[in-house]
Amino acid sequence: MSIKLDSKIPSGSVGSKWTKYRQEMKLVNPANKRKFTVIVVGTGLAGASAAATLGELGYNVKAFCFQDSPRRAHSIAAQGGINAAKNYRNDGDSVYRLFYDTIKGGDFRAREANVHRLAEVSVSIIDQCVAQGVPFAREYGGLLDNRSFGGAQVSRTFYARGQTGQQLLIGAYQALERQIHLGTVEMHPRTEMLDVVMVDGHAKGIITRDLVTGKIEAHAGNAVVLATGGYGNVFYLSTNAKGCNVTATWRAHKKGALFANPCYTQIHPTCIPVSGDHQSKLTLMSESLRNDGRVWVPKQAKDCGKTASSISDSDRDYYLERKYPSYGNLAPRDIASRAAKQVCDEGRGVGPGGRGVYLDFSASINRLGEDKIRERYGNLFDMYERITGENAYQQPMRIYPAIHYTMGGLWVDYELMSNLPGLFVIGEANFSDHGANRLGASALMQGLADGYFVLPQTIGGYFASGKGGAPSTDHDEFKKALSEIQTKTSKLLSIKGKRTVTDFHRELGKLMWDNVGMGRTQASLKQALERIPQIRNEFWENVNVLGGNDELNPALEYAGRVADFLEFAELLTYDALQREESCGGHFREEYQTEDGEALRQDDKYAYVAAWEFKGVDQFPELHKESLVYEEVHMTQRSYK
Amino acid sequence: MNLTLRVWRQKNSITSGQFVEYAAKDISPDMSFLEMLDVVNEGLILSGEEQIAFDHDCREGICGMCSLVINGKPHGALPATTTCQLHMRFFKDGDTITIEPWRASAFPVIKDLVVDRTAFDRIIQSGGYVSVSTGGAPDGNAIPIPKEDADKAFDAAACIGCGACVAACKNASAMLFVSAKVSHLSLLPQGKVEETRRVLNMIGQMDAEGFGNCTNIGSCEAACPKEISLDNIARMNRLYAKALLKNKLS
Amino acid sequence: MAASAESLQRISAAGLMLQLWRSSLGKKYVMAITGLMLFGFVVVHMIGNLQFFGDATLINEYAESLKSKPPILWGARFGLLAAAMLHITAAIQLAHSNRRARPVGYDGGKVVASTLANRTIIVSGLTVFAFIVFHLAHFTIGWVNADLLKLTDAAGHHDVRGMMIAGFSNPLVSIFYVVSVGLLCLHLSHGVASIFQSLGLRSKKTEANLKKLALVAAIILFFGFCAIPIAVMADLIK
C-alpha cells in the first residue's frame, strides 16, 4: 500500500486559512447529527472538551477512559497555565506573535497553518472557560490576571494558582457530565481501549476491556477520536501519571495510522531528582521557581559531597548564568536540561547518585525576605519538603531534568484526521502543533483548541462527505479484532515467568533514558536498537502476570501497556537515529554548534517523519511531509 | 526500616474480605507510601501471590485517584496530604500499619482497596456545572469578579473528588464534596444564575446515592487533603433553604 | 428526587414541607429548629427553677401564674411536645440512614476530629428522653408519688418547692437527675453550636465563638439545674 500524505492545508495566507476553511466546509444537517455515533477515547482536556462539544452539537457520543472518572485524566496535573493571545496587558501580544513564538519555540518543525489556527482559537478558549466557571486568577480590579511563562517576552499566560490544569479539566469535565445527564454522551470509565477496528479502510469502532469485569467488548461508531495523551512513560520515570501509556495510539499505528516524530520528547529541567531504585515517578516543580532561584553546582567534583552551605560562592559554578548571560536561569527547557546533564556528566552533580543540581533561593530570600518567597512558592516548598524531607528555605533545592511531554504522536492532517479515514487524533496524542519542542502553557491550549473548537467542526466534514456509515459490531472485522485481543490477554496471563512487569518497564526506561534521552548519539541509539528487541523477547517469555482476566487486574492492564512500550520504544529510537540533526527536544550530540547548542539541518530535515508500521521486528517505512514556511523564516534559536 | 502491614483483601464486590498481614522489609524512608506498597507487591508477585489492588495515577496529590485509610485515617495522619504524597519517613521502624478501603455503602468495594466512586460523578451530572455550550461565550473580562470572590471560589474548586470526606465521616456523608461544588459555582456570577436548580438537584442526588447526612463534627474537613472548609457546608445549608423558598414562591 | 435539571416545578406549601422532610438537609433544619425550641424551653425552665432559691413562696407563685393562663400553658406544652416528637423522629430517621450509609467501620482507630459530645449525641438524646418521661411522670403527672402533687403551701398554692425538696430527698432520684442533666448538657455542648451550622449561620470566623457559646451554655445549664438537688441533698434548704 502506498501512502500519500495530504495535509489538506487550505490555500490562502496563513491568517485567512481557518476562516476560509470554515466558510467552505460542508455541514451536517442538525437533524442528522443524532444518527452519527462518535467514539471518543480519552477524556483529558482534549477528549472531555471534544466529547462535550460534540454532544452539544447533537452527535451521539460514546466516551472512554481508564480512570474511574473523567475528572482524573493526566491533564489534571498541569500546573503553570494556559496561553492565549488576548493582549490584556497591552504589552504587544497578538495572534501573530503567539503564532510566531510557538513556531520558533518548536524549532521550526511544526506546521504553520495548524499553529496559526491554534493562536487564533486561543482567545475563545479563555472566554469559554470563564463562562464555565473556571476560577482563573484575578486582579483587584476584577479582571483576569496574567503572567509571563516559559521565557515568553509577553504576559499571556492565564492561570489558576498552581492548578491550572485541574481547573480547566474540571470545567471540561463538568461540561461533559452535563451532556451525560442530557443523554448525548454515554460515558465508560474504567474501560481501556485495546484496538481500533477498520472496516473497508475506515475506522469504525474500537475494542475495549472493562477493567472491573474484564469483559472484552466491541463498540461501533461512525468515527473514532483518540485523545489518549502522551507516551512519556516509555522512559519509565517521567512526570506523567502512572497510567499514561501509548497503547491506544500504538495499536492504531499497528492498524495503519502513521506515527509522526516520535523522537521529539520534552525534558523538563526542574523536577525532584531520583532518590533510589524504588522511585516510581518524578515530580515536577513549577518552572516559575527559576524566576527566583539560581542554579549551580560545585566548580570542583571533589566538593560534591560537602553540604551546600560549606561551599563558598567562589567555588560554585552558576553555569546557566555563565553560559547564557542574557537569559541566565530562565533559559528554555531543553537548554537548561542539557546544561544540567552536562555538569552531572562531568561528575559535578549533587545528591544521591550525583544526578542533581542546586536551585538556590538564598539570594532571593536575602533580598526579598523569606515571607515573600513563602508567599510566592510556599506550596512548592512544602511539597518539596514532603517528598525529600529537606527544607528549601534553609538549604538549596536539588533538581534534575525529567521526561515531561511528548511532541510526537499520530500523524494528522489539518482536519486532525489521521491517514486512516474516520480516525481523528487530538491533544498530546497527535503530533501537530509543537514541532520539536513545546513552549510552556501551550499543551493545555492545544488540547482545548482541538477539543472545543477544531475537531467538532472538522469531523462534520468527514460525515458530510458521505463516508460516515457505521457497521454493526457483528461485522467480521469486529469479531476478528475481538478474538485477537482475547488471545493476547490469555497469552500474557499464561506466561507465568519469573520477572514482574515493573521490572521490565524499569529496565526499558533506564535503557531509553541513558541511550535515547537528553543526549543521543548514533552509537547510543544503535545500542538501544539492539537491546530493545532482547528485552521484548524476554518479556514475552519471562513475565509473570497473576490473577485472572475476568476481574479487576492491575497487573494485566500494566502488562499490556508495557508490551506496547516495548514495541514503540524501537520506533522512537529509529526516528531519533534517522534525524541526523539536533532540534528542540531532540539532541544528537554529533550535531551541535561550537558552544554546544542544537544544530539544525534545515536543508535535509525540514520535514515531518511519519512512520508506517510493517510488523514487529520489521523496519518501519518512513514517509516525509515537508514543512513549507511561507510566513516565517527559519532562524537559529539563540538565548545567549 | 521494617514494618508490618495489615491489609484489607477482598476478591470482588460480592465476596467478603478480611485483613491479611504482610511484612514490608527494608523500606527506605524516602519512599512514598504507594512506593512502599509497590515494593510489597513486587515481592508478592514473585512469591506467586496476587498483588494488592489499590487506585492511584498522578502520584502528585492532584488527580484524587489514591484512596487508602491508613491507621483509621483517610490518606493517613499527615494533614493536607494525599496517600501518594505521604512518605515513609513519617512512620517508625517496627510500626504496624492497618490499611483499609474507603468505607461507605455509596462507595462499594470493587477489589481489595479499590472502591467505586461513580456516585460522585452522578452528583455532578445532576447539576454541578454551568449550562453553557461551546461558542458564544462573552469576553473573559466582560464580567469583572472581585478577587476575593474568585479566590474563595478557587478554595472550594480545589476539591480533587477523592472521597476522603466520605471516608472520614462516621455517617459517610458527602456534604463536603457536594457543598464544595455548590460553593465554587455559586460564588461566581457565571454559576449564580442556576444556583436554585443546582442546589436542589445535587442534594436530591446525594440523598438518592445513599450517603449519610452531616452531624457537624468536622471529620471531613480534618481529613481533606485540600483543606476544603466546613464553611462550604454552612453555605450550602443556607442556599438550600433559599432555594426551597424561591422554588415555592416563583 | 427533586425537580428535573432543566426546569423547576412550583410546589405548594404542603409540598414544600414534604420536600423538606424528605431531604436530609431539610430534616436537619427540623432538628435545628426544634432543638432550638427545646433549648429555649430548657433555659426558661432553668430560670424558673432557680426561683427555688428565692423567698419560700416565690416559685410556687410563679407556677401558679403559669397555670392561670391555660391557653399559653397548653400552647407551650403542645408546641414543645410537637417539637420533641419531630426532633426525636428526625433524629432516629437520620441516625438510621447514617448507619446504613456506613455499614462497616474501620479497624484502624476512632473517628477523625470527633469529640465525646458528638459521638454520643444519639445516646445522650435518648437518655434525656427517658429522663423527660420520668421527670414528667414524677413532677407533672405524679405517677411516681401522687402525694407530691397534693402538697400546698401557706397561700394555698400547689407547693412546688416542697415537692422539689421531697423529690430530691431521695438520693436515687437526685443522682438520676444530675446524670441526666449532665447528659443533656453534653448534648447541648455540641447541639447549640450545631444549630448554627445546620442553618448555615456558622463560618470560620464565628466557629470558635459558637463552640464557646455552646460550652458556656451547657455549663451554666448544668449548674443551674443541679444546684437544686445538690442543695437539697446537702441539707442547705429546708
Ligand SMILES: Cc1cc2nc3c(=O)[nH]c(=O)nc-3n(C[C@H](O)[C@H](O)[C@H](O)COP(=O)(O)OP(=O)(O)OC[C@H]3O[C@@H](n4cnc5c(N)ncnc54)[C@H](O)[C@@H]3O)c2cc1C
Ligand atoms: C506535571 C505536568 C505539568 C504540566 N503543566 C503544563 C502547563 O502548565 N501548561 C501546559 O500547557 N501543559 C502542561 N503540561 C502538559 C499537559 O498537561 C498535557 O500535555 C495535556 O494535559 C494532555 O492532555 P490530553 O487531553 O491530550 O491527554 P491526557 O490528559 O493525558 O488524557 C488522556 C486520556 O486518555 C485516556 N486514555 C489513555 N489511554 C487510554 C486507553 N488505552 N483506553 C482508554 N482511555 C485511555 C485517559 O484515561 C485520559 O482520560 C503538564 C504536564 C505535566 C506532566
Ligand code: HEM
Ligand atoms: C430537652 C431535650 C433536648 C434538647 C434541648 C435538644 C437540643 C438539641 C439541639 C439544640 C440540637 C442541635 C440541632 C442541630 O443539629 O442543628 C440537637 C441535636 C440532636 N438531638 Fe437533641 N435535644 C433534646 C432532646 C433530644 C432527644 C430526646 C433526642 C433523642 C433521640 C435527641 C437527639 C438529637 C440528635 C441525634 C441530634 C443531632 C445532632 C447533630 O446532628 O449534630 N435530642 N438537640
Ligand code: FES
Ligand atoms: S494518585 Fe493522584 S492524588 Fe494520589
